[in-house]
Amino acid sequence: MYIRKRYKKNLYLDMEEKKFGDRNNQGNYIPKRRVSYPPVFVWPLAPFQALKWIFSIPGYFLPWNLFYVGIGLISWFALSPPLEDYANLTIITFALVFMKNSGLVLIFYGAFHYRLYIQRAQDIDFKYNPKWPLENSKNFLFGNQTKDNIFLTFCSGVLIWTCFEICILWFAANGYLRLISLDESMLYFIAMILLIHLWRDLHFYLIHRLIHFEPLYKWAHKTHHRNINPGPWSGLAMHPVEHVFYFSCALLYLFFPFHPAFIIVTLVHAGLSPAPGHAGFERVKTDKEKSFDIDSYAHYLHHKYFECNYADGILPLDRWFGTLHDGSEESFNKMRARLAKKNQKKFRAKTLS
Ligand SMILES: [Zn+2]
Numbered sequence: 001m002y003i004r005k006r007y008k009k010n011l012y013l014d015m016e017e018k019k020f021g022d023r024n025n026q027g028n029y030i031p032k033r034r035v036s037y038p039p040v041f042v043w044p045l046a047p048f049q050a051l052k053w054i055f056s057i058p059g060y061f062l063p064w065n066l067f068y069v070g071i072g073l074i075s076w077f078a079l080s081p082p083l084e085d086y087a088n089l090t091i092i093t094f095a096l097v098f099m100k101n102s103g104l105v106l107i108f109y110g111a112f113h114y115r116l117y118i119q120r121a122q123d124i125d126f127k128y129n130p131k132w133p134l135e136n137s138k139n140f141l142f143g144n145q146t147k148d149n150i151f152l153t154f155c156s157g158v159l160i161w162t163c164f165e166i167c168i169l170w171f172a173a174n175g176y177l178r179l180i181s182l183d184e185s186m187l188y189f190i191a192m193i194l195l196i197h198l199w200r201d202l203h204f205y206l207i208h209r210l211i212h213f214e215p216l217y218k219w220a221h222k223t224h225h226r227n228i229n230p231g232p233w234s235g236l237a238m239h240p241v242e243h244v245f246y247f248s249c250a251l252l253y254l255f256f257p258f259h260p261a262f263i264i265v266t267l268v269h270a271g272l273s274p275a276p277g278h279a280g281f282e283r284v285k286t287d288k289e290k291s292f293d294i295d296s297y298a299h300y301l302h303h304k305y306f307e308c309n310y311a312d313g314i315l316p317l318d319r320w321f322g323t324l325h326d327g328s329e330e331s332f333n334k335m336r337a338r339l340a341k342k343n344q345k346k347f348r349a350k351t352l353s
């Protein structure tokens, strides 16, 4: 009620927020910038623009890609037990790896949540949905969206992530998989590490389309979609079956000679990147007149409307397959027409059977 009044009376005057978007009558924040893709997978080719984008900020490397690569490398080279320890697994190795991954999640997700949802340091400036997450709803475990999300994140998400990590490294430590050494294959190492982002984008799109297939959606993915108004902890709040699909991105390396760091960087990317992607805010403010983009609008629209923006990254898969919602009214109308057609087909199939 308070929020509606605030917008209807046009009392909302934050200049930084207005610079990047506007609010509709319901108080929802609509960014001016449309969801778009970098000039890489375009026809005709645009090699100069592509190169410029790769090395600019924001671009392919900076800020997020190199951040996850850096955390992944620290996680393997400084925080993980040596590879030999994975050959004969003990409960201590499992506990150490689980605590390492839990620590990363707690710090990263916790930082977004603390700043935006506990301190409420920028109130609802840049928050897409002006309401805060539900604290008394029977849709969520413990009747609370954030507590439900945190429970699923650690008790299923980090646990399944850790199982993937330990199982693959067990096979590697016991000599069942082909490993490379850093001294002999430095270039291959760097190239593979830098391509992880692309592989993750493709894998996420494929499994996401798969779990929107109705039986799988009802069984597993609807747990994640209870978060219509997401917050950082919604990112890894999934059904265990979805976690198995989601972290299976690390299995790619079974088909190539690899370094253990590839597995860890891939899993760290999968484990941490959902936090900004689900923050529920367009930008994070660092002071009254400064803010940075966290690139979360495309996936926010997916949580709001379900049937659009299945991909979340730099591959223009939604554009290619006709499911892109760029935030414009035109996109919204296209999505509505697509859904009406789909429902008509379903209705016809039901009445004919
Ligand atoms: Zn999501």
Ligand SMILES: [Zn+2]
Residues within 6 Å of the ligand: 208, 212, 221, 225, 302, 306
């Ligand atoms: Zn989905």
